[in-house]
Amino acid sequence: MLHRTRILIVDDNASIHSDFRRILKAGPTRSSLEEHEAELFGDIDAPRALPVVELDVELTLAHQGEEGVARVREARASGEPYAVAFVDFRMPPGIDGVETIHRIFEEDPDIQAVFCTAYTDLSWKEIANRLWQVDRYLILKKPFEPMEVRQTAAALSAKWRHERERARAHAALLEREARLQALIDALPQGILRVDRQGRCLEYRLPPGSAASGAGAVPASLEELMPRDDAARVLELVRRAIDQGASQRMELSMDAGGGHRHVDVRITALGGGRAEAILSLTDITELRQRQEEERLLREREIALEAQVRALRELSTPIVPISRRAVVVPLVGEFDARRSESMRSALLAGIVARGTRTAILDVTGVPRMDEQMAAELERTAGAVQLLGADPVLTGLGPEAAQQLVALGISLAGLRTFLTLQEGVAFALRRHKI
Template sequence: MLHRTRILVVDDNAAIHSDFQRILKVGPQRSSLEEHEAELFGDLDAPMTLPVVELDVELTLAHQGEEGVELVRQARARGEPYAVAFVDFRMPPGIDGVETIHRIFEEDPDVQAVFCTAYTDLSWKEIASRLSQVDRYLILKKPFEPVEVRQMAAALSAKWRHQRERARAHAALLEREAHLRALLDALPQGILRVDRQGRCLEYRPPPGAGGPSAGAVPSSLEELVPAGDAARVLERVRRAIDQGASERTELLFDGDGGDGRRHVDVRITALGDGRPEAILSLTDITELRQRQEEESRLREREIALRAQVEALGALSTPIVPISRRAVVVPLVGEFDARRGEGMRSALLAGIVARGTRTAIIDVTGVPRMDEGMAMELERTAGAVRLLGAEPVLTGLGPDAALQLVALGVSLSGLKTFLTLQEGVAFALRRHKV
């Protein structure tokens, strides 16, 4: 594949321009017979034989150094720079070739240059002192061979192209690196690269964590991790490198300035590709641990509060024995399902413990009777019967009775008395105590 090459020739001799046009542009082809004829007898008027190297050249001609410098400036501004500039050494009355190339390099640092000269007033050392970029120019002696010109044009244009490609690749690499750095800086994790001996190769601390400050790279894990944790972390690093697996641990740092301790989650991943190195991702999880501790404290408080509520519930529904076979459970205040369950459990346990045969449930202190309360009474009465005792309900006043009728709740089968005294008298008579 041919690459189009823009070449500039700066020479005050029009004949030299014609030579470059013949050499760098493909001319008419001659037959092999004509070639042999020219070789045997000479053919000064015939077109010059072109070498095998092919070029796709866009040629620009200038007669003076200042003109050539301006052409380079304009071409670079258009985004169509020259790859190679062939510059004559002497171009009176204007600037010489050394000054011309010096100014061209100032306009375009990438262009490759060739001095074309039959003789020079300056030595190589003097030229090099004026043009420090010795790797960007060559010297072509006149009269030059066409193959030399084409070879220089091809080689220098290829060099120019490769340098531009490397520059673009380098710029893309720098941009990619900048993006990755920006991404890393945006992450809350710290990054640490270590080898299997625990030497730190790169380090970016997690925000707010203890240890060395940003920009400082600790020499080893011992300088980074808390005392006593280095051996454990290094063991996990080596295991991750050897097995190619991830490891995880947690470190506890002492906070600076009275900020308290910092919890840091450490994830260890082998770098891969056979390299004996690992990447440690450091995440500050102090807030997470604080929330977990707070949630744990709240659960403990809730459990303690629930126990207190149950204890108070048990105290609010005392079981009062009135004889060896009879007990009274006085209910006072509002009643809900949880309290009803607590009352029922306490009563059934008391019946079993005392061998009770009559359980009097007194609702004189209950301000209102609703469907939920009625259902709790029915459940309690049924459970009492299953234990072989007889449930008795006392203190059910007119308002409560009307509420039950309105709700359609029937307490049939449950012996009731208007007052607690009547219920107690019934139990005593029954057991003749």
């Protein structure tokens, strides 16, 4: 595949321009018949057949060094730079070839150059002292051999093209590395590269840590974690390298900020290297949340069991006669449980035609303001249905608590014991 190549000729001799045009843009060679005719009939003036070196050349001609430098500057700015510049050594009255190439190199750091000279006032060492980029120019003696010119142009053009491709590939690689590094820097994990002996080769702390980034590399795993944990991690590192399978474990260790949980994931580096990458993730907050959720679930389960037990024990309505019932209250009462008890009692009063409802609070551990308020509501609801509420089991401590709260339960008949309340109900209804 031919690549179009831009070549600059800088020479003060117009005939040299013609030679370069003929050599670098030569047409096909003559046929063998034409060659034999030239040999038999002495066609000495006919142009010599040139060896074919395939080139697709765009030539630009300049007569002085300053003009050549300007052309290079313009080509570079337009995005269509020259690959090769052939520069004559002497071009009076302007600058010489060495100075011309020096300035050309300043304008375009990629261009390749060729000195064209029949003789020079400077030695190669002196030229090299002025042009230290010795890998970017050649010296071509006049008179030219067309094969040398074409081969030089082809070789330097290919070199220029390959160097540009390599520079683009290198720039793309650097860009990719920068993106990967940015991605790694954004990861919340610490990254560690180790060999199968446990030596740390690279280390990056997670963002937000006391020394985040690529800080000082610890010498071994034992500098990062307790010896027993380091031995367990090293065993998994070797297993990952030998088997080519990722490994995982969790460490629990004491750090500067307290007890920490760390998730460790180990992956063999591959490529025939006896190394592995360790990803270290601090999961302390996750484990704390999980522990809190576990405790919350346990409390919920315990509460549900308690509620079920209380429901089994709560508010049975015990009829003691056709007109009287007893409701023994046991345990703590909240608004929900009190409402359930009240609804059951009122439904029972209506269903049985009850005239006396005994509320026994012997099993209530303490008499607080909420419990007193619920008793008052229940007693009021019982009275609205035409029955008489009776309170039993109210001991001295409970009475003192009610007094301290300023609750009198006035209008509610009370008895010290359940037996007294039952006896009252039986006498009242003569049963």
